[in-house]
Amino acid sequence: MLPGKIAFLLIVATALSFFGALIVAARYRAAMQALMKAPLDAPSTTTSGTAKPLPYSADTPAIPVSLADNRQAQTRLILGFLGLTLLMALTRTLLMQIVSDGPITIKTVSTLCAAYAWPVVPVIAVLRRWPRWRFVGVLLLWFVAAVMLLSWRTNENVSFAQVLFWLSLDIGLPLIVVSALCLGSATRAVAPWLAPLFILFCWASQAGVDLLAALVDAQSPLAYWLAGHIGAITAIALFALTPWLFAWWPARALGRWLADAYAARRISELFYLFTAVWVIALVGPALGAIASEGWGALLYFLPLAWVPLAGWLLRQGAAQRPAGRPPTLLVLRVFQQDANVQNLFDGVIERWRLSGNTVLIAGTDLIDRTIDAEDIFTFLDGRLAERFIRRPEEVGHRLGAFEWQPDVEGRYRVNECYCHDTTWQQALAELLRVSDVVLMDLRNFVAANRGCLYELQTLAALPALQRVVVLVNERTEVEAARAATAAAPAGRFVWLRQANATPPAAEEVLAALLD
Template identity: 35%
Template structure:
């Protein structure tokens, strides 16, 4: 038996090392960077901007009479959706198309790898059954991709995985029946060896708290770790290069071990510079609307699986190491074609005009509950229209976009904050309102100082088609929310507003606050002349997983009433 070649050793040694180490350190590095990012955002939020004192004319000294009608609070615990609005129907179609494109892309990816394995296994088993088994095993990333795209709750994620494993089990039963030499343990071991390592690594940087920047950090880590290994490998291939490295190390007072680590560090720094340029390129593509945050995450996932799935093929020759990259290219090609064919949609200008815009206001102290609500809206509402919100401590690390994160790393986070009224006007005009290539709309996050958030809130509320006010955990301590409620009553038609409450909401205080604010509603309020003033409040069960369906139905109904 011949000794393995250097290329094979690289493919089965260095390549797995680079991928596994890069993926393993991505999660802790992402968490550390996001913690620093959150602290920097909170510090800037507490500072003052350059805004002048509120220039709005003061209210007249005369006391206005209260509105002719009393404010009625319609508290609903659920809603059976009626016929969907055009935007809601479009969102459902967009989601189905995205799932179909991801399924087709995953099949293309798996087919390439299954075909490669078939080249070496044609002498055993039933060819068709073996191909189907290999296809389904390598299609596991498709399940993760569809889950990322379409699952808004744990139940949906389990259903998607259940369908896949039912198909896998059916194929395994048939294969075991037709191939006596195959055992159930062998089939299970093959699937686990193929998919378990990359899945565990993937889940590490797709956790909710690091998902926003995980793909960017992974790309940078791959570049840095690769640089450290390639430098040592290149120097080790030449005796002259090794002598030069040892001599240089001796001049610096380094021994053999020190020189070795110095080579790794030097290669890592050079590659880190290249990796930073790569991240800047990704950020420019994202800013230019050529890709989306979800597309970046999916690309990172498919690349990770592609590299790991290629490791077992490296023993057949160096060229087979690139099978995973070929599979990734096939996946991207099918995705591109699928998005062009399956999601033609209207032209961007028409889509921007017709898409409903949602303003999300909330109690900042909600923490993980805000993240779960945002995840649900991120999955479903962004298929219909954009979301605007004011940055807060609860979602500071969940909604961060590539350009915002790169500005922070580059020491330019301050330019993301609204400074004054002209700056606010500019940012409102520059909002990302049309769909990305994958059909999803974007989240427009406004970073505000202590003296700029109120003007930003008023402008955003005036232009929103629907407003969601998350009042879970609302209490007398939430002075900012009381200001926002007053502005909604003063300037936004009640038909556009939906409030979210649960058992943690101080309902007595909320009702008293709303009725008090209603008595002093502005003279030019669109709600003052209503014949029936009703504010809808959706009550959800705090002890159960959040169901986004009833909320979406209310929001789409609210947005449809603005037309």
């Protein structure tokens, strides 16, 4: 019964992670809205301590990066994960064939390896920010292709129905679990980080139910007393949920460890997701081998050993990058235009992260895109208020906490300033001090947006800013925006107009930023 128990616990943990991610994202958004409007006399909550020094001098010129460099970085990253996936899929295939005494031929190994390489899809989906329909569609097509690819194995002893059933358990069920965790922006950003915690909680519930079963088998008077006074269903619920009170402390410690590891760049978002997907993919065959292999079923997780090795190789490759300061992009936008800025983030900012740092003033419009492990567990610890800048003198400390170094795969992180309504102007001034180029989304801008006018005037007056790329559409009051930038040096502002409802192509915007 052990494989069935483990499978059931993982399914329940996945469901809890999915709904938990939706709840956490919604509550995080509500908490941010409340903190941004907190009374001015609220005490300062910024934590004391020494800010991290910049890894380079602030006045060091940025490394020149072209659009071709950005394309090459994306291609290298995708090919790197694809190569790692194929290596892990090959290891899994050889392990299964050796353990089952199956044939090790080029045809067998190549077809199984191709079928088992599907975990690269979620990574590409995150890098390219695929919409839901494309992500699910590619996974379904991969499953169908795997079935067709392996249909050659049918013979008088193995029917097509048997191959389909085997692949449904071996590939289909993990695909469903991964789709549930990665289907939406909120679940994709939050659910994988919550999954280990809910696995721990589900294990605690199973231990409680097993204890009750042991009491019943031993004909314990306590079990009969509980059944007589509170009923059998209530007794089962009591033994299933009470252990959560004890599991809360190790779960909280685990969450803090994940947050600290992410903050220290020992874990990156992309490698964490990649590893989580592979763990899900390998659980099925490991559970199937428990009955015959016992603890030997853990050998099915051997492909995961390639992940830290790949991380080490990437770190060695990072030493070959050109020395110097990567360019920094400041993102400004008209607030409460969620769909526009989210599409902009998906198409442009995710690509820019391959070339340099991104800074912005936090808002509720980009929570699903920018929330990370540190944000999640800081919020769950009740310490989100510590992120907010309540006094102008706190701005420097907050910028000193930014992470300017890339993750192991080479992507730079998005750094945010959490501002009160009275401190965003000071935060803007500090962000501009460390920025090389600015991307400003003025679609649907009107002259009544006084904050945007202030930003335009500030951008026009800065002496050292390289370029400001401004997105406008037919609803933008362009005359008011251009009037605010009249004092700017010639060529500083690049205006990109959106035609109809179709946003500018990501490469068009990146070309203007990286020119």
